[in-house]
Amino acid sequence: MVFRSLGVKRPRVSPGLEDRVPPGQYLTERWPVLHHGTIPIFDPATWDLRIFGLVKQPLRLSWEAFQALPRVGVTADMHCVTRWSKLDNTWEGVAFREIMNRVQVLPEATHIVFHSDGGYTANLPLATVDDDDVVLATKHDGEDLSPEHGAPLRSVVPKRYAWKSAKWLRGIEFLAQDRPGFWEQYGYHNEADPWREERFTE
Numbered sequence: 001m002v003f004r005s006l007g008v009k010r011p012r013v014s015p016g017l018e019d020r021v022p023p024g025q026y027l028t029e030r031w032p033v034l035h036h037g038t039i040p041i042f043d044p045a046t047w048d049l050r051i052f053g054l055v056k057q058p059l060r061l062s063w064e065a066f067q068a069l070p071r072v073g074v075t076a077d078m079h080c081v082t083r084w085s086k087l088d089n090t091w092e093g094v095a096f097r098e099i100m101n102r103v104q105v106l107p108e109a110t111h112i113v114f115h116s117d118g119g120y121t122a123n124l125p126l127a128t129v130d131d132d133d134v135v136l137a138t139k140h141d142g143e144d145l146s147p148e149h150g151a152p153l154r155s156v157v158p159k160r161y162a163w164k165s166a167k168w169l170r171g172i173e174f175l176a177q178d179r180p181g182f183w184e185q186y187g188y189h190n191e192a193d194p195w196r197e198e199r200f201t202e
């Protein structure tokens with residue numbers, strides 16, 4: 001756009017790439033590691049995923065039970081509020097809707113909180129995670145997640161800045177009201193839509 005208005009030839013980019021990069025973001029090929037705190041140790045014998053709160057059928061899944069769930073693949077872009085975007089990530093895991101169906105979310109539920117090992121949390125409206133690209137991922141680009149990228153399990157919510165996607169996921173809580181997560185309590189925007197540049201609250 002700037003190039004065009006200056007009459008300068010645009011640099012060679014894949015067609016349509018402009019539509020893939022939200023305002024204020026730059027592209028990276030490598031995958032940065034970003035988190036608060038330390039990387040938890042994964043023990044498959046004691047690991048569990050708890051789905052609780054406003055659901056008819058609370059669930060506690062062992063690692064073995066989680067692995068037996070039907071799996072999906074999702075290709076999606078990733079946008080961090082620190083301005084890097086990484087395109088075309090292929091995530092493999094369990095669809096969030098698969099979990100919703102199994103626990104039978106109660107009609108009062110309007111929001112969720114992802115809970116990570118170590119205490120990190122991220123909050124989202126139920127309507128945002130009730131989407132076919134929201135996945136609980138164990139693999140990225142065909143490989144098991146590495147410990148620093150969230151092994152064994154991370155949530156992926158591609159339509160929001162990446163802080164809404166919890167590495168080392170251990171719990172999903174369904175709530176009848178919103179409850180700010182870790183970064184949201186420090187002034188990060190509650191909605192976090194990268195296309196609206198919802199980075200911080202004023």
Ligand SMILES: Nc1nc2c(c(=O)[nH]1)N[C@H]1C(S)=C(S)[C@@H](COP(=O)(O)O)O[C@H]1N2
Binds near residue numbers: 116117162164
């Ligand atoms: N448990 C946990 N999950 C987290 C974070 C964190 O600090 N703790 N940081 C978030 C942020 S800000 C980003 S950008 C992504 C980074 O994921 P990556 O390190 O795999 O690139 O993880 C998100 N999930």
Ligand SMILES: [Mo]
Binds near residue numbers: 163
């Ligand atoms: Mo981030």
